[in-house]
Amino acid sequence: MPEADSGMSKTLHNGLQILELLADHPHGLSLTEIAEAVGVHRTVAHRLVRTLEAHQLCRRDRFKRISLGTGLVRLAEPVEQDLRTLARPVLEELTDVSTSTAHLVVRDGDDKVRMLMIVPPRRARMHVAFRPGQVDPIDRGSAGLAMLAALPPAPGERDEVALARRRGFAVSYGEIATSIIGISAVVPGARTQTSIGLSLFEAPDEEALGRLVVDAATRLGGLLR
Numbered sequence: 001m002p003e004a005d006s007g008m009s010k011t012l013h014n015g016l017q018i019l020e021l022l023a024d025h026p027h028g029l030s031l032t033e034i035a036e037a038v039g040v041h042r043t044v045a046h047r048l049v050r051t052l053e054a055h056q057l058c059r060r061d062r063f064k065r066i067s068l069g070t071g072l073v074r075l076a077e078p079v080e081q082d083l084r085t086l087a088r089p090v091l092e093e094l095t096d097v098s099t100s101t102a103h104l105v106v107r108d109g110d111d112k113v114r115m116l117m118i119v120p121p122r123r124a125r126m127h128v129a130f131r132p133g134q135v136d137p138i139d140r141g142s143a144g145l146a147m148l149a150a151l152p153p154a155p156g157e158r159d160e161v162a163l164a165r166r167r168g169f170a171v172s173y174g175e176i177a178t179s180i181i182g183i184s185a186v187v188p189g190a191r192t193q194t195s196i197g198l199s200l201f202e203a204p205d206e207e208a209l210g211r212l213v214v215d216a217a218t219r220l221g222g223l224l225r
Helices: 010-023 031-038 042-054 071-098 142-149 159-167 206-224
Strands: 058-060 066-068 101-107 112-119 135-137 170-173 181-186 194-200
Touching: 010 031, 010 042, 010 058, 010 066, 031 042, 042 058, 071 101, 071 112, 071 194, 071 206, 101 142, 112 142, 135 142, 142 159, 142 170, 142 181, 142 194, 159 170, 181 206, 194 206
Parallel strands: none
Antiparallel strands: 058 066, 101 112, 101 194, 112 135, 170 181, 181 194
């Protein structure tokens, strides 16, 4: 989490730190855990949480554990609605031709990516399922690797990033969920780095699946122009 400086509101900074902390702990945290993680007294944490609760940005369950609230969905909706609206038919077509789960992922800061949309296949006996809003490290999983591959080469980058740069799409094996294969490509021209990808149990032809993903990402990029 970023450090506060003299030009910031420390109270607002601490409140935003709590939201970022809760985003990393979807099952919730106790007030004491929040206070310790943010580095404030428990009384201060209580006031911050009460304020966030009043705006429906966090909530407490019957065990008094605190998690993110539904108010965040309302705040995010105008920012990402256009992207989701344009992406849905592209993802649905991708699932139809691949009979696999398709996903839309956006970059979330310097070192994370966030699952924005999941579209399961309509004709598949079994499929991979993820939770929308899931946050993962950018250097793990095909979505983040594809985003890193869209940038200039960096010292110490993974071999998989360099390979993705040459192929035009990234492939990962079991990095986000055990036994799950990810294949992703970056959406060209998106305002925030965005990728389209597939999550599957088997990938008998990586190149063919990679071409499907690249074509879908290119189509969405054209719609965003």
